[in-house]
Amino acid sequence: MNAPDRFELFLLQDGEKKITEKIFTGLSNTSDFILLKEDHTLGNLIAEHLKQAPHVLLAAYKIAHPNVPEVMIRVQTDGTITPRDALRQTCQTLVQMYFALGREFQKEFALRQFADQGDQGGAGNAGGQGGPY
Amino acid sequence: MLAEIPTMAIDLVQIEDNSTVLADEFIAHRLGMLPLNAEGVENLFYSRDCDCDEYCDRCSVILSLHAKCTGDENMHVSARDLVPSGERISQTLGNPIISDPDGLGPLILKLRPGQEIKLKCIAKKGIAKEHAKWAPSAAIGFEYDPHNKLHHLDLWYEQDAKKEWPPSEYADWEEPPQEGEPFDYDAVPNRFYFNVETAGALPPDAIITEGIKVLQIKLAQMVKDLSEGDGDGNGAYDGPRSPEFGGGGADGWGGGQDPGFTTPYGNGGNQSAWGGAGAGGGTTPYGTTPYGGAGGSSW
Numbered sequence: 001m002n003a004p005d006r007f008e009l010f011l012l013q014d015g016e017k018k019i020t021e022k023i024f025t026g027l028s029n030t031s032d033f034i035l036l037k038e039d040h041t042l043g044n045l046i047a048e049h050l051k052q053a054p055h056v057l058l059a060a061y062k063i064a065h066p067n068v069p070e071v072m073i074r075v076q077t078d079g080t081i082t083p084r085d086a087l088r089q090t091c092q093t094l095v096q097m098y099f100a101l102g103r104e105f106q107k108e109f110a111l112r113q114f115a116d117q118g119d120q121g122g123a124g125n126a127g128g129q130g131g132p133y
Numbered sequence: 134m135l136a137e138i139p140t141m142a143i144d145l146v147q148i149e150d151n152s153t154v155l156a157d158e159f160i161a162h163r164l165g166m167l168p169l170n171a172e173g174v175e176n177l178f179y180s181r182d183c184d185c186d187e188y189c190d191r192c193s194v195i196l197s198l199h200a201k202c203t204g205d206e207n208m209h210v211s212a213r214d215l216v217p218s219g220e221r222i223s224q225t226l227g228n229p230i231i232s233d234p235d236g237l238g239p240l241i242l243k244l245r246p247g248q249e250i251k252l253k254c255i256a257k258k259g260i261a262k263e264h265a266k267w268a269p270s271a272a273i274g275f276e277y278d279p280h281n282k283l284h285h286l287d288l289w290y291e292q293d294a295k296k297e298w299p300p301s302e303y304a305d306w307e308e309p310p311q312e313g314e315p316f317d318y319d320a321v322p323n324r325f326y327f328n329v330e331t332a333g334a335l336p337p338d339a340i341i342t343e344g345i346k347v348l349q350i351k352l353a354q355m356v357k358d359l360s361e362g363d364g365d366g367n368g369a370y371d372g373p374r375s376p377e378f379g380g381g382g383a384d385g386w387g388g389g390q391d392p393g394f395t396t397p398y399g400n401g402g403n404q405s406a407w408g409g410a411g412a413g414g415g416t417t418p419y420g421t422t423p424y425g426g427a428g429g430s431s432w
């Protein structure tokens with residue numbers, strides 16, 4: 001049958017590269033990046049953050065067909081840095097931001113749990129009733 | 134990102150005996166939906182990355198079920214009756230989640246007097262992009278700007294929008310707009326409210342933390358790819374096409390008018406039509422796949 005393998009949505013096949021850069025000649029300092037096996041999660045996130053990055057003039061993404069797990073991101077810079085560097089820096093910044101977010105979340109959650117336990121005289125936890133947690 | 138957090142779910146069912154009113158497939162499907170404990174799932178291999186042929190203790194958890202109705206009344210078989218067996222990585226990983234007051238867990242099927250069910254389930258690690266049964270959460274709520282200060286919403290109303298739209302539960306968390314306050318054109322949403330409801334496999338806070346981790350891994354992998362691949366040849370990219378488009382020509386899509394490309398699905402082989410023919414650069418710090426993979430699986 002012609003049913004696609006279930007993992008084709010998120011696993012790179014043999015010989016596929018995660019990121020391919022293609023220089024876009026219609027604009028100066030512009031490249032298209034093609035991310036294979038990704039979706040709006042990464043496309044939207046990166047494009048939105050690229051727009052806030054320094055030296056970036058244009059950033060946008062598209063998913064040309066909903067059945068095809070490919071993201072295209074177009075980046076134009078002012079020439080101080082290459083689009084590739086802009087994308088790399090944005091990704092690095094995002095990793096650090098998520099690091100901070102994760103740390104803050106765990107800290108706040110622990111505090112909250114502690115406070116809730118105080119309220120209920122040590123019984124139960126912040127999550128809910130009855131469950132295994 | 135809550136679609137890509139690895140959890141456990143029953144993926145294979147070997148049925149030895151089934152004299153119930155339900156068909157084998159039907160039962161197998163029900164079993165697949167059961168939430169299983171996913172704490173410590175990072176220590177388990179994906180089956181596709183494992184050395185074994187089909188499944189083994191390093192990439193799966195075995196649960197067996199054997200029940201026969203010997204009494205005069207119908208018997209209920211529930212998740213509690215699944216018995217884990219084999220060498221397990223931890224004593225909790227893969228256990229059915231039981232959170233009801235009676236301690237029975239979800240009902241799988243019912244047996245009439247004399248009926249019997251005997252089967253073996255193989256639970257594997259996976260993500261919800263492959264099948265929704267691996268989703269760690271049943272529902273994620275998301276909201277921002279409860280007072281609609283940014284005017285991102287245009288509220289429908291009959292007489293008075295204020296009366297007809299009850300305030301959100303987060304409305305108390307933010308200052309309501311003042312009467313006659315000028316609209317702030319520069320304002321952007323900067324406060325987001327998430328409501329995470331778990332299916333039981335992971336506690337809600339772990340879902341958030343794991344989601345962050347998955348995103349970080351993705352982004353870190355991108356940084357790595359972007360750093361090492363400097364200056365290598367890029368395959369030509371002609372944009373993705375619908376898998377059905379053109380294709381074999383035998384279907385009703387306009388026949389063989391459109392030669393010159395293969396569809397991503399079918400056509401045998403791994404040759405996908407989408408660019409990226411460039412060789413090399415495939416090894417990642419996480420093994421051959423970006424997920425888990427051989428070697429240390431501690432993210």
Ligand SMILES: [Zn+2]
Binds near residue numbers: 178191
């Ligand atoms: Zn195995």
